[in-house]
Amino acid sequence: MNQAFRHHGLHTLGSISKELKQQRERQEAQEKICQETAAKAERERNLFTHFVGSVTPLPHADRFEFQQQPPTPRPLQHELDxxxxxxxxxxxxxxxxxxxxxxxxxxxxxxxxxxxxxxxxxxxxxxxxxxxxxxxxxxxxxxxxxxxxxxxxxxxxxxxxxxxxxxxxxxxxxxxxxxxxxxxxxxxxxxxxxxxxxxxxxxxxxxxxxxxxxxxxxxx
Incomplete structure (x- = not known):
């Protein structure tokens, strides 16, 4: 009986160990997917810099907003008259x-x-x-x-x-x-x-x- 119990216990420990290993593998795979996703997002954010190089943003004080004046209306009716x-x-x-x-x-x-x-x-x-x-x-x-x-x-x-x-x-x-x-x-x-x-x-x-x-x- 002791031998049968010992055999059952070893089998149970083996199942638990196997399950823990599978959980760890799934967790590592999930972490790898998250890392790859984050790396891809970072590459996309830095795509312009990757091809063009680093840029220095212009200071806001140097900005000039051009306001185009509407064309002067032609007195068309006056010309026709x-x-x-x-x-x-x-x-x-x-x-x-x-x-x-x-x-x-x-x-x-x-x-x-x-x-x-x-x-x-x-x-x-x-x-x-x-x-x-x-x-x-x-x-x-x-x-x-x-x-x-x-x-x-x-x-x-x-x-x-x-x-x-x-x-x-x-x-x-x-x-x-x-x-x-x-x-x-x-x-x-x-x-x-x-x-x-x-x-x-x-x-x-x-x-x-x-x-x-x-x-x-x-x-x-």
Whole structure:
């Protein structure tokens, strides 16, 4: 009986030892998994440093936050209104013949402007400050360019400008069609006080010297 008990006891101790060994192995395996997981997480955290190298963070005092200013809104409706008024104010159907002085150059002076003004323009006593050349433009392009030129010249305080319309030598029948249209358009511009044919050295029959009303000088 003692021998049977001793044999049973040894068997029990062996089972306990085996179980403890298995528990220790499981615990070691679990610890190994935890270590590997922690190492992987550390590698991922240091991935940038691993490839780029160590970096030094900038101090907060050196930071500058750029605040972009929104673009200035364009007065689109105002521009459209100006274009509409410009188009309506310069008609090709306007009869200018009764407003031109009856002379060999068909000069123009607005009511209240004396003959001495056009005489001074012809003699070159007014210094030409700016010039617009309409060569090569279609009629509608020339009208728009002339309207914008006169308006801008008046706004910037210019008084005397030259408009080159050409002599019409390249037109069908060699008729200066654009010249007549430019005269018609200029008469309809309220900024224009007078105009005369340019002197030969300044374009002659292919250009007009235009006197504008005084305007308050503006910078754009």
């Amino acid at each position: 100006e274009q509409r008024v410009l188009h309506e104010a310069m008609s090709d159907e306007f009869d200018v013949s009764t407003l031109l002085d009856v002379d060999d150059q068909l000069s123009f002076r607005r009511t209240g402007i004396g003959l001495d003004v056009t005489r001074k323009l012809r003699s070159g006593q007014w210094s030409i400050q700016r010039q617009l050349d309409l060569h090569g433009l279609r009629s509608d392009e020339a009208r728009e360019a002339l309207g914008q030129f006169i308006r801008l010249a008046h706004r910037t305080g210019l008084r005397c400008v030259r408009v080159v319309h050409g002599k019409g030598l390249g037109s069908p029948g060699k008729t200066p069609v654009l010249k007549a249209k430019v005269q018609r358009w200029l008469v309809q511009k309220k900024e224009v006080l007078a105009f005369v044919q340019a002197r030969p050295a300044e374009g002659g029959a292919g250009a007009l010297v235009v006197l504008l009303q005084p305007g308050k000088r503006k910078l754009y």
